[in-house]
Structure formats: C-alpha cells, structure tokens
Amino acid sequence: MNKLVQRIRALLKPARPRSSAPVPAPPVQALADDVGVTVLIYGIYFTMVVFLGAALYVVFAFVIPGTTPTIPACRGDREGECGEGKVCRAGSCVTEPALLECAVGSSCDGCACLQPNSCDGANVCQSPKLDKAACSKESIEFVKDLQAHQAACVSNAGGEMLSSCPASKVEEFLLNHQGFDRLLKEFPRGLLFLYPSNAPPLDILEGDDAQKYLWPDEATKKHYVEEVKKLSKELKSARHIVLVGRASRGGTANKNFAFAQARVRFARQMLIDALAETHIERSEASKKFIEFALGDVRPLQLDFFLSYSYPAVTWSSQSIHDLSKTLEKLGRNQALTQSERREMEDMINRSVAIFVIPTECSEGS
Amino acid sequence: MPRERKKSYRKFGRETFAALTLMLFSLPALLFSIFLTVLKLRTSYRCDGFMHNVCSSGCDVALADRWAVVLGVPISVYGTAFYAVVLGLAVIIGLWPFTFTPTARLPVLVLGVAGLGSSLLLGGYAWFGLGVWCIYCSVLYVANFGIFLSATLLNAEGLLRGLRNGLRRIDLLSGTICWAVLSAFIACVLVQKRLYSHAAADALRERHQHTSLSCEQEDLRALPQTAFELPSEGPPEVIVALFFDLACTHCRREAEFWRTYQQEHRDFLQVEFFHLSADPACGPLDSSPLRQNESCSGALALECFNALAGGDPFVNLERLFALQDQPSPYFSVQNREALAREHGVNGLTECMNAPDTFQRISQHIDFGVRMKLTAPPSALIIPARNGKPFGSALRLRGGAKSKDYIDAKIRESRARSRGHE
Numbered sequence: 001m002n003k004l005v006q007r008i009r010a011l012l013k014p015a016r017p018r019s020s021a022p023v024p025a026p027p028v029q030a031l032a033d034d035v036g037v038t039v040l041i042y043g044i045y046f047t048m049v050v051f052l053g054a055a056l057y058v059v060f061a062f063v064i065p066g067t068t069p070t071i072p073a074c075r076g077d078r079e080g081e082c083g084e085g086k087v088c089r090a091g092s093c094v095t096e097p098a099l100l101e102c103a104v105g106s107s108c109d110g111c112a113c114l115q116p117n118s119c120d121g122a123n124v125c126q127s128p129k130l131d132k133a134a135c136s137k138e139s140i141e142f143v144k145d146l147q148a149h150q151a152a153c154v155s156n157a158g159g160e161m162l163s164s165c166p167a168s169k170v171e172e173f174l175l176n177h178q179g180f181d182r183l184l185k186e187f188p189r190g191l192l193f194l195y196p197s198n199a200p201p202l203d204i205l206e207g208d209d210a211q212k213y214l215w216p217d218e219a220t221k222k223h224y225v226e227e228v229k230k231l232s233k234e235l236k237s238a239r240h241i242v243l244v245g246r247a248s249r250g251g252t253a254n255k256n257f258a259f260a261q262a263r264v265r266f267a268r269q270m271l272i273d274a275l276a277e278t279h280i281e282r283s284e285a286s287k288k289f290i291e292f293a294l295g296d297v298r299p300l301q302l303d304f305f306l307s308y309s310y311p312a313v314t315w316s317s318q319s320i321h322d323l324s325k326t327l328e329k330l331g332r333n334q335a336l337t338q339s340e341r342r343e344m345e346d347m348i349n350r351s352v353a354i355f356v357i358p359t360e361c362s363e364g365s
Numbered sequence: 366m367p368r369e370r371k372k373s374y375r376k377f378g379r380e381t382f383a384a385l386t387l388m389l390f391s392l393p394a395l396l397f398s399i400f401l402t403v404l405k406l407r408t409s410y411r412c413d414g415f416m417h418n419v420c421s422s423g424c425d426v427a428l429a430d431r432w433a434v435v436l437g438v439p440i441s442v443y444g445t446a447f448y449a450v451v452l453g454l455a456v457i458i459g460l461w462p463f464t465f466t467p468t469a470r471l472p473v474l475v476l477g478v479a480g481l482g483s484s485l486l487l488g489g490y491a492w493f494g495l496g497v498w499c500i501y502c503s504v505l506y507v508a509n510f511g512i513f514l515s516a517t518l519l520n521a522e523g524l525l526r527g528l529r530n531g532l533r534r535i536d537l538l539s540g541t542i543c544w545a546v547l548s549a550f551i552a553c554v555l556v557q558k559r560l561y562s563h564a565a566a567d568a569l570r571e572r573h574q575h576t577s578l579s580c581e582q583e584d585l586r587a588l589p590q591t592a593f594e595l596p597s598e599g600p601p602e603v604i605v606a607l608f609f610d611l612a613c614t615h616c617r618r619e620a621e622f623w624r625t626y627q628q629e630h631r632d633f634l635q636v637e638f639f640h641l642s643a644d645p646a647c648g649p650l651d652s653s654p655l656r657q658n659e660s661c662s663g664a665l666a667l668e669c670f671n672a673l674a675g676g677d678p679f680v681n682l683e684r685l686f687a688l689q690d691q692p693s694p695y696f697s698v699q700n701r702e703a704l705a706r707e708h709g710v711n712g713l714t715e716c717m718n719a720p721d722t723f724q725r726i727s728q729h730i731d732f733g734v735r736m737k738l739t740a741p742p743s744a745l746i747i748p749a750r751n752g753k754p755f756g757s758a759l760r761l762r763g764g765a766k767s768k769d770y771i772d773a774k775i776r777e778s779r780a781r782s783r784g785h786e
Contacts, residue, residue: 023530025470026521030378030462038381038459042388049392150653205649205739217574265649272646278718282646283659283696289645 077196079223079316087318115324116311118331128309130188135361139186143362149173150290189234189356190310193267200266202258220315227313228274235275240357243267245293248346257295264291267352305348380466383519384459394508395448401441410568412580423497438558446553450546451476468539470520471531472546477516480509577728585754589728592671592678593638595627600752601635602782603775608641608733610741612660612695617686619742619764640664640729641741648730663696664726669716674708746774748782756781
C-alpha cells in the first residue's frame with residue numbers, strides 16, 4: 001500500500017522545477033524498417049475490411065434472395081412520382097411524349113380526349129350529355145330504401161361505422177334491388193373514384209396490424225381533392241351522397257370487403273376535405289353520406305362502365321390518360337388483349353362510385 | 366545433444382505497435398458507430414422497428430434516452446468523429462513515426478483519456494441511471510479502453526507525466542497538430558450533423574404525409590400532448606390514457622369514473638384524456654349518432670373553450686359534456702354559441718377553424734386508432750418508468766368495466782412497471 005502511495009506521489013510531484021527548461025521528449029523507439037511493415041499491415045487490414053464489406057454485400061444482395069428486395073424506381077400509384085415529363089412504366093420512370101388534353105369540340109387527333117369526354121364518330125372530343133335528375137317515383141322509392149337500409153345497418157352495428165354493415169346484409173339489399181346500379185345511374189351527377197392495386201392499404205380499422213405500404217402521399221391526396229372540387233357545387237347542394245365501394249376479384253371475400261370499406265372511408269375523407277372550407281363545416285358535410293361496401297360482389301362490367309357519364313377521379317394524371325386511351329380503343333371497337341381487358345376490369349372495380357342525390361329526389365326533404 | 370534452435374522474432378518499435386493497435390481498435394469502432402447512427406435515424410424518424418429486431422435487452426432503452434442525443438445529433442456522431450480522428454492519427458504515426466510521434470503523443474493521450482472517461486460516464490449512467498446495460502455500446506466501450514491502452518503505450522512517460530510534460534512541451538508544430546485534430550473532429554461532427562439532419566428531414570417529410578404521430582408515440586414511449594391531465598403526486602407508475610367522444614353518454618360517465626379513481630390512487634396513477642371523436646369530420650371513425658350530434662365540432666369547441674376560458678380544464682370538460690343535456694345535435698352552432706356567451710368567451714369559432722386545433726384532435730384520434738382502439742370510450746393502461754410510458758399497454762375497449770376488474774388491471778400494470786413480470 002505504501003509503495004502505491006509513494007508511486008502516486010512520485011507521479012504527481014513535478015518532474016522538474018518550473019523554472020527549468022522544457023522536459024525533452026522521450027526518444028522515438030521505432031525502427032526504420034517498421035514503416036514498411038506498418039504499410040503492409042495497414043494495407044492488409046484495410047483490404048480485409050473492404051473485402052469483408054464486399055462479401056457481406058454479395059451475401060445479402062445475391063446469395064440470400066429476399067433479404068434486400070429490389071426496390072422499383074416507381075410504383076405508378078401516386079401523382080407526380082417520376083417528375084415532370086416522365087411516366088412510370090413497369091417499375092421504371094421513362095420519358096414519354098405528353099399528350100395535351102383535347103378541348104371539348106376539337107379534333108381528337110394529336111391530343112388526349114380525357115374521360116368522361118369521348119371522341120365521337122366524327123373524331124371530335126365531346127363531353128357527356130348530362131340530364132337533370134329524373135326523380136322518378138322508382139328512384140325516390142329507392143332513396144327511401146337506401147336510407148332505411150342505412151338506419152338498419154347503423155342500429156345493428158350499435159351505431160358504428162356505416163360501411164361495416166355486414167356483407168350479407170348488403171347482398172340481401174342488392175337482391176331486393178336488382179336494378180341497384182341502374183337506379184343509381186338515374187342520378188346524373190356523380191364521380192367514380194378509382195384506386196391503384198392494393199390501395200388504400202388496409203390498416204388497424206380493417207384488422208390489419210401494421211401499415212407496411214404507405215399510400216397516398218400529399219400530392220396524390222391533393223390530386224383527388226382537386227378533382228372532387230370540380231363537382232363541388234353539386235356535391236354541396238346534395239341532400240345525400242351515396243358511396244358504393246368495390247374491390248376487384250382476386251383476394252379472399254373478407255379482404256375484398258375490407259378493401260371496399262377502406263376505399264369508402266378514403267373517398268369520404270377526400271370529399272370532406274374538398275367540400276368543407278372550414279373545420280366547422282366538416283361536421284355538416286359528414287352528415288350527408290350513405291355508404292355501401294360491396295367487396296367483390298356485383299362487379300362492374302366494362303360495357304356498363306362505358307355508359308357511365310361520371311368523371312373518373314384517378315390517383316394521378318398519368319392514370320387518367322391511360323384509362324382514357326383504353327376507353328377510346330373500346331369506343332372505336334378496337335379489340336383489347338385479354339390482359340388489357342382484365343386489367344381494365346380490375347381497375348374499374350377498385351372503385352367507389354359516388355352518386356349525388358339532389359334534394360328534390362329525397363322524400364321528406 | 367542437439368543444439369537448441371533459437372527463434373528470433375522481429376520486434377516492433379513501441380510507437381509502431383501503438384499505431385497498429387490504435388488502428389485495430391478505431392477502424393471497427395468507426396464502422397460500428399456509423400451503424401449506431403443509422404440505427405438511431407431509422408428508429409427515431411422512420412419507426413421501421415429495426416431497433417426492436419436488432420437492439421433489445423437494454424440498448425433500445427439506452428439509445429432512446431435523452432442522453433443519446435447531444436446538440437441535436439446522436440452521441441454516436443461524436444463517436445464516429447472521435448474514431449475517425451484517432452484512425453487518422455494512427456495512420457500518420459504508423460507511416461511517419463520519426464516526424465509525427467513526438468508531437469502526436471499528447472493529442473492521442475488526451476483522446477484516449479477522453480474516450481475512456483466518456484465510456485465510464487455513459488456506462489455508469491446506463492447501469493445506475495437507466496438500470497439497463499447496452500450490449501452494442503459495450504463494443505465501443507471495449508474499443509475506447511483499447512485506444513486508451515494504445516495511447517498509454519505511445520507515451521513512454523506514463524499517463525499523468527505524459528499529459529503534464531506534453532502540455533509543457535507544446536510548441537508551434539505540436540500546437541498545430543492539436544489544432545488540426547480539434548478541427549478535424551469538429552468538421553467530422555458538422556458534416557455528419559448536416560447529413561443526419563438532411564436524412565431526418567427527408568424521413569419526417571415522408572412520414573408526415575401519412576401520419577401525425579412521432580415514432581415515440583407510435584411505439585408507446587410517449588403520449589400526445591393534452592390539456593386534460595390528472596398528474597400523480599410522484600413519478601407515475603401507471604398512466605391511463607382515456608379516449609372519449611364528447612357526444613357519447615358512456616364517455617361522460619367514464620370520464621367521471623376515472624377522475625374519481627385517480628383521486629383514490631393519485632400517489633402513483635396519472636390519467637390523461639384524449640379525443641376519439643367518431644365523427645368522420647375529424648378522422649376515420651364513424652358512428653352515426655355521434656356524427657349526427659356533431660361530435661367533431663364538440664372536440665374542437667372543447668379545445669378552444671378550454672384555451673379561451675382558462676381555469677380548471679376539467680370544469681371546462683364538464684361544461685362541454687353538459688351540452689349532452691341540450692337537444693340534439695348537442696354541439697350545434699346555437700349550443701356552442703350559447704355556452705360561449707354564458708361564460709363570456711370570445712373568438713370560439715375563429716379558434717375552432719384554426720388548423721392547430723384540428724391537428725391536435727386529429728393526432729389524438731390517429732394515436733387511438735394506432736393503438737387499435739375503434740370506438741369511444743376506450744382506455745389504455747400503460748406501465749410507466751421514470752415518468753414515461755414503458756412497455757405495452759392493456760386495452761380497455763368500451764366503458765363500464767367493474768371497479769374490481771380495473772383494480773386488477775392497474776395492479777398488473779403497476780407490477781410490470783416495477784419489473785415484476
């Protein structure tokens with residue numbers, strides 16, 4: 001112990017008086033040959049680290065497939081994903097000549113006549129003819145039934161989400177109303193929200209634990225809202241707004257029903273965002289909705305869709321161009337390949353049809 | 366008798382050996398601290414659960430602590446700069462031992478001591494302060510000890526004499542080297558800070574397009590802010606987050622129950638109140654009766670009424686709940702204005718239309734939905750440690766649970782917060 005104390009004292013004791021010259025530095029004991037060996041060791045060590053890094057990269061990227069999934073440059077499911085002048089094709093951003101939108105009444109040559117407009121026999125881009133709501137006895141009755149169905153669903157669900165009305169109940173309603181789609185088409189104003197595949201992602205409300213796929217981004221949301229605003233006058237004055245959510249076939253019935261619910265919920269949010277100018281107005285706007293989630297039952301057929309005059313609201317300006325191009329092909333009786341037809345049918349069923357029911361067609365208004 | 370063969374080994378000079386060991390310790394540590402910075406970025410700003418997969422048993426707690434961030438950047442950023450500087454010095458000493466060793470001894474020794482000191486401080490804080498041991502950080506503690514030993518090896522005079530005499534021997538060359546070392550360290554930190562801030566901003570921008578919650582809130586390590594909080598007398602051991610809708614009659618009873626219950630257990634129980642309006646005007650939930658009663662407007666009115674009228678937030682909450690006694694819709698313009706007039710509150714409508722108010726309510730609802738709550742009233746019973754939520758919560762969906770049941774759940778959570786699980 002004493003030895004230790006002495007050593008500590010010796011360490012702390014000034015080596016030389018302060019007044020003396022600076023302590024000379026201890027001599028360097030390295031040998032001249034050391035430098036060569038050091039360079040060699042450094043070289044080996046750095047090379048080893050680089051090789052190790054490269055080996056790890058090779059292992060994770062190529063040997064163990066799936067650990068580092070190849071991320072496509074784009075997914076084609078959001079607005080402006082590839083930047084100006086580029087479009088997303090098969091996971092890559094490519095430059096494609098952008099076609100200008102044809103003005104109504106002008107020739108369809110060299111421009112895109114965007115849905116809901118279409119090129120007529122004279123190759124002129126025409127807007128659909130919009131009649132006033134007929135408000136036939138049948139349609140007024142139908143609106144009454146819709147309201148009753150909604151009330152029944154709400155009370156059965158204990159006041160919870162409308163679109164969670166069980167699929168069996170919805171099917172029952174559809175069986176009793178064979179002309180469901182036809183009747184809704186009697187209301188000439190509306191929109192058709194279309195969604196990319198697997199969107200919106202199912203979340204906790206649909207029983208999915210985690211949201212792995214993030215959709216949409218701000219630009220895509222803004223795109224939807226801006227499109228809805230084009231019909232804001234009619235939507236604001238509507239007595240009811242009926243939302244009918246669908247899903248394409250492919251997954252399980254439950255999953256498709258969940259997708260339809262999620263689509264209805266998303267469309268509702270976009271409508272509220274577009275129609276309410278203040279936060280207080282949101283409550284007022286939200287009272288208008290009558291919602292249906294059909295899942296994959298009663299899919300929309302392509303021919304039936306062609307007769308829809310509702311503007312399609314898609315997720316990006318690219319997608320509406322693509323849709324219009326396919327519709328134009330169909331309108332000109334050009335044959336679609338099987339995959340094109342299938343893709344098109346899937347797309348129109350990943351949708352929410354939004355029908356504006358004016359005050360005059362709703363009894364008791 | 367065979368002649369014994371005498372093997373001769375090449376001996377390194379002291380400085381060369383020190384330079385080699387410095388490099389051997391600092392290069393892996395440099396790579397590892399870069400990895401820790403990436404880990405911190407991904408868990409703090411991208412919430413991708415990476416930390417949960419690769420970093421449990423203590424280091425998730427240590428890396429999430431406030432000490433893990435210094436001046437806005439993770440502490441591992443300073444570690445990276447430290448190892449980069451040590452590595453640079455090791456290369457210089459190894460390649461030009463005769464030129465640079467005498468002048469580099471002091472900065473290497475200072476760095477060695479600083480590294481060891483930081484390890485002891487951080488290791489001690491993790492063990493005694495947080496009650497955990499960070500396995501990943503231990504790798505860096507070991508490297509720091511190795512660097513300290515190498516620095517001592519480089520200084521033939523020993524630790525204290527090396528420091529003392531080194532300071533006395535400072536001349537223009539050694540001063541310049543010290544200045545270069547300091548500048549390199551600061552430059553490394555600043556470059557990383559810029560890269561980190563850029564990556565964090567990108568991640569936040571991307572994230573805010575999809576959610577209003579922070580990663581901490583998503584992982585239940587923090588709760589959103591609320592004005593309606595019943596704090597415990599000491600650091601809370603259990604936090605109850607009650608989610609309510611002002612238009613729901615069960616919620617009114619539930620709020621009353623939890624206020625009374627908190628009074629009985631205020632020594633350890635904290636209760637916080639959050640909006641879970643099931644009016645689609647406010648968020649994704651939808652309940653027809655609540656929608657008809659404009660519960661979203663009710664939530665906005667409560668936030669604003671409380672801010673404008675001042676006083677006890679719970680008295681204000683009670684006043685808003687009392688609108689349920691009025692004709693439906695409870696939170697109509699007329700009812701809200703009558704309430705504002707009665708209490709002399711001006712500017713209620715303007716406040717309700719302010720984006721901040723709406724965002725606050727949306728955040729509460731997002732948080733509730735994220736915690737898998739689908740309808741009001743609901744509650745989360747969360748164990749707390751060091752005053753912060755800790756561990757997973759027990760969910761109470763729907764109200765009207767018996768007091769015995771609640772007692773049992775609170776006891777269970779309290780035991781978990783004390784680590785009796």
